Amino acid sequence: MKVLARPRELDEPVAEVRGQVAEARPSGISLLSQRTLLGLALLLAWEGSGRFLVDPFWTSSPTRILGKLAEWTANGSLFFHLFITVREMLLGFVVGAVAGVCAGFLLGRNERLALLVEPYLMALFALPKVALAPLLILWLGIGIESKIALVAIIVFFLLFYNTLAGVRDVNPNLVNIVRLMGASERQIIAKIVIPSAGAWILTGVRISIPYSLIGAVIGEIIASNKGLGYLTEFYAGMFDTDGVYAALVLLMLLAVVLNVICGRVEQRALRWR
Amino acid sequence: MPAGPLIRFDRLSKTFQREGTEVPALREVSLDVQEGEILVLVGPSGCGKSTLLNLTAGFLASSAGAVFYRGEPIQGINTRVGYMTQEDNLLPWRRVAGNIQLPLEIQAAADQARRVADYIKLVNLEGFEQHYPKELSGGMRKRVALARALISDPETLLMDEPFGSLDAQLKLVMQNELLKVLDLSIRKTLVFVTHDLGEAVALGDRVVVFTGRPGRIKAIEKVPLPRPRDVFKVRFSREYEEVYNRLWRALEEEVYKGEAL
Numbered sequence A: 001m002k003v004l005a006r007p008r009e010l011d012e013p014v015a016e017v018r019g020q021v022a023e024a025r026p027s028g029i030s031l032l033s034q035r036t037l038l039g040l041a042l043l044l045a046w047e048g049s050g051r052f053l054v055d056p057f058w059t060s061s062p063t064r065i066l067g068k069l070a071e072w073t074a075n076g077s078l079f080f081h082l083f084i085t086v087r088e089m090l091l092g093f094v095v096g097a098v099a100g101v102c103a104g105f106l107l108g109r110n111e112r113l114a115l116l117v118e119p120y121l122m123a124l125f126a127l128p129k130v131a132l133a134p135l136l137i138l139w140l141g142i143g144i145e146s147k148i149a150l151v152a153i154i155v156f157f158l159l160f161y162n163t164l165a166g167v168r169d170v171n172p173n174l175v176n177i178v179r180l181m182g183a184s185e186r187q188i189i190a191k192i193v194i195p196s197a198g199a200w201i202l203t204g205v206r207i208s209i210p211y212s213l214i215g216a217v218i219g220e221i222i223a224s225n226k227g228l229g230y231l232t233e234f235y236a237g238m239f240d241t242d243g244v245y246a247a248l249v250l251l252m253l254l255a256v257v258l259n260v261i262c263g264r265v266e267q268r269a270l271r272w273r
Numbered sequence B: 001m002p003a004g005p006l007i008r009f010d011r012l013s014k015t016f017q018r019e020g021t022e023v024p025a026l027r028e029v030s031l032d033v034q035e036g037e038i039l040v041l042v043g044p045s046g047c048g049k050s051t052l053l054n055l056t057a058g059f060l061a062s063s064a065g066a067v068f069y070r071g072e073p074i075q076g077i078n079t080r081v082g083y084m085t086q087e088d089n090l091l092p093w094r095r096v097a098g099n100i101q102l103p104l105e106i107q108a109a110a111d112q113a114r115r116v117a118d119y120i121k122l123v124n125l126e127g128f129e130q131h132y133p134k135e136l137s138g139g140m141r142k143r144v145a146l147a148r149a150l151i152s153d154p155e156t157l158l159m160d161e162p163f164g165s166l167d168a169q170l171k172l173v174m175q176n177e178l179l180k181v182l183d184l185s186i187r188k189t190l191v192f193v194t195h196d197l198g199e200a201v202a203l204g205d206r207v208v209v210f211t212g213r214p215g216r217i218k219a220i221e222k223v224p225l226p227r228p229r230d231v232f233k234v235r236f237s238r239e240y241e242e243v244y245n246r247l248w249r250a251l252e253e254e255v256y257k258g259e260a261l
């Protein structure tokens, strides 16, 4: 199960592959410039096909997308919708993450409670959370609250299970060693359990960032009047593919930025691994 | 009034349960450790030396018999001992200085930074304060664990092969430092496990030889060398050689028995 994978496994192979690529790379043109060339070639091909092969009604084109983005920037709607989605995502993420980490610690440190409630949590975990969207919209309306709730629920379960696994993974020898030094229960949690589970929690955070974006966008597509998901829905309904593509580009940029930030934070925090 | 022993092993046995079968590790071990003594344990691999230390620290419960500490049976973790385990058990997310500081943080001790610096110097790790454990060699990690065990200044120290992965010269230096620390307070007690007979004689007031698994006491040798000692010089004394030879004969039989199995 991907969600419960050990944090180390998610990372190390990537680093190895990168090392090999770096060695195998021919001298001369750098990887960065090769990548830039490839990107430009793809954009050119897209632009050319829009002009000579396919009607841009279906596939739009880079220049038309840029035009749309410029138009949205000028009339202020770009940042308005972007911030709505970011806000839903971040608020939902914070609420879900705090609740998930707390619940994970609670059950991780209390084996009896965990045994009692685990089957029910498992059943809820198995439920595809996006199926809750219509219900949440019914309860909370089409505003940002229903999206925040959906994101929070998705993130809650991801972080709950990672925190639980992290707390259970704590090396009992380390706990014994600090207990021998006279540590209280509180000191054990602060000095051993939290830092050691921290790696799992960070992995949970990394996994749940893209999921929280998915949650926000799906919520918006189902019912809303603002946000990037709403934009794709709205322009598709108008048969305006330029608008749809422009909204998708914004979503992609948002996801990439979030991923880079997350990767940086994780790398810094897990230097000891 | 003569004080009782600091630690008393009273017909102590430990059997591990493993997938339905029983693995006897220690059988009927009875032994007294006096306050201020350096007691060294030697014996074939797997004879239960680490198990004995784990029982003394309260990490394990005995199967039969008991360990008494100052006359009280040990139940749960024994916070009066400091324990340098066979694995270094460092906190991987803490740097060298942070690992050594850990006991001081827990005790909320004064003057932590200066004391950490002193102990880093003692174990020859200056310049590595900001390294993570994974960035150190096995011998360096052992020295961090040694500093961490010593800095908390417990009345009794348990050490499980602390110098096993050091080169011969550094080992002598570390043995000397350890003796210096112990001689600073005459009441400090040390129970020390090693595979190195020379080290056993150089450090120990008494050396206990265990049989192969399940471990029983095979022989106890008193080392008639006064303390404080200089580990560089004791090696050339006649007493050292005699005790060494007697220990070797006792251990030799057990080692060959183990091979015959």
Ligand SMILES: Nc1ncnc2c1ncn2[C@@H]1O[C@H](COP(=O)(O)OP(=O)(O)OP(=O)(O)O)[C@@H](O)[C@H]1O
Pocket: B016, B017, B018, B023, B024, B025, B043, B044, B045, B046, B047, B048, B049, B050, B051, B052, B086, B213
């Ligand atoms: N947790 C455990 N479960 C099952 N068996 C164990 C466990 N711990 C130790 N044993 C067994 O008990 C015996 C004694 O182990 P112990 O670690 O005390 O040996 P040792 O004398 O310290 O050996 P070495 O010199 O190699 O460190 C071994 O045969 C080992 O297999």
Ligand SMILES: [Mg+2]
Pocket: B049, B050, B051, B086, B160
């Ligand atoms: Mg051992």
